[in-house]
Amino acid sequence: MDINKKELVETLTRGRNSAKKLQNLLIQKDNDDNLVCVDDLVAEISQSFYGGLLVLNACNSGDRMPEVYTGKTPALASKGRRGCYKRRKTVDSRMVVRETIEDGYAWRKYGQKEILNSSFPRCYFRCTYKQVHGCKALKQVQKLEDGSNMFHIIYFGHHTCPPPNITSSQLACKNSKSNHNFPNSPSTITKDHIDPSSKQDDLSNKVSSASSAQSSPALVWNEILLDEFQCFKNDGSLSDIAFDDIIFS
DNA sequence: TGGATTTGACCCAA
DNA sequence: TTGGGTCAAATCCA
CATH class of the missing domain: 2.20.25.80 (WRKY domain)
Structure with missing residues (x-):
């Protein structure tokens, strides 16, 4: 369980960092070469939240830790x-x-x-x-x-x-x-x-x-992340964590 | 009747 | 060799 928590924190932290990078890229938005990088970040953010969800589910069910999505989907x-x-x-x-x-x-x-x-x-x-x-x-x-x-x-x-x-x-x-x-x-x-x-x-x-x-990438992604957060929260898994603490602290 | 869905076959990448 | 992505004929449905 503690291992799962640690895994969850690491996963969500990774997502937060990626979100920050993405936010900066979207603000700069002056270099087309960033586009691929943005895609990578978006994928990583998404994967991080998915991984976090899997960890939470494993915590709730007491199951063995699932494999976290690695982005290597064929x-x-x-x-x-x-x-x-x-x-x-x-x-x-x-x-x-x-x-x-x-x-x-x-x-x-x-x-x-x-x-x-x-x-x-x-x-x-x-x-x-x-x-x-x-x-x-x-x-x-x-x-x-x-x-x-x-x-x-x-x-x-x-x-x-x-x-x-x-x-x-x-x-x-x-x-x-x-x-x-x-x-x-x-x-x-x-x-x-x-x-x-x-x-x-x-x-x-x-x-x-x-x-x-x-x-509208910047705004909408913010809302997507907020949406994901709300769902985690409604699961009862993140009741004492603020959205801003995870994403835009 | 035309568009959407189902489903088995086809074929490539691992 | 096999899992999985796509095609397309058959079928469904509004």
């Missing part, structure tokens, strides 16, 4: 002939763990695979507007094994299509009971796509803010 990519592809570079990936898989964008499911040693399939989505706007955004969704009803979501690439007509503040916190509809999102996905057994769960109508980060 990935997909281009095509040509059927089944012909190159695995995607992880530098352009962003990972989140959420109770909901909705994010306001319109996604079209193009595949689903049973994953070895995993109870739940991994689902593959691409932007609905791939044809119209040539949007290359992709998304992988897999339900977590820990019974927490949360989803491991990995975004690849960025939306080049127009963003959904919502602001990040309109996006719901996962623990809110309100529902949101997005008229310009013809095919927003729900939990049913990943876990059909969850049809009765009204959480399926919630949205997340993760993939809206492309529109």
Whole structure:
């Protein structure tokens, strides 16, 4: 347990440091060469929070420490002939763990695979507007094994299509009971796509803010981090820690 | 009827 | 050799 706490502190500290670096980069924003670095930082921040969540879950359940996401997820990519592809570079990936898989964008499911040693399939989505706007955004969704009803979501690439007509503040916190509809999102996905057994769960109508980060990076990422923090806090795991203490101290 | 989803096959990287 | 990412025909549904 103490080891887990130490691991959690280290993981969240790493995320905090990455967030600081990212914040500085976004403020400077005067060098295009920083873009790849920003992506790396974003991925690391996301991974740090995911790792922290895994540690917390392990603490709560008394389970053995899970392996923390390392960012070395093999990935997909281009095509040509059927089944012909190159695995995607992880530098352009962003990972989140959420109770909901909705994010306001319109996604079209193009595949689903049973994953070895995993109870739940991994689902593959691409932007609905791939044809119209040539949007290359992709998304992988897999339900977590820990019974927490949360989803491991990995975004690849960025939306080049127009963003959904919502602001990040309109996006719901996962623990809110309100529902949101997005008229310009013809095919927003729900939990049913990943876990059909969850049809009765009204959480399926919630949205997340993760993939809206492309529109205004600094502000939105701040909100994403705050959102993640709120969820940890609502889990009861971070009740005595302030958001600013973790992220922007 | 057209767009979205399902699902088995294909094929590459590890 | 095998796990996993993608394709595309079949099917579903509004």
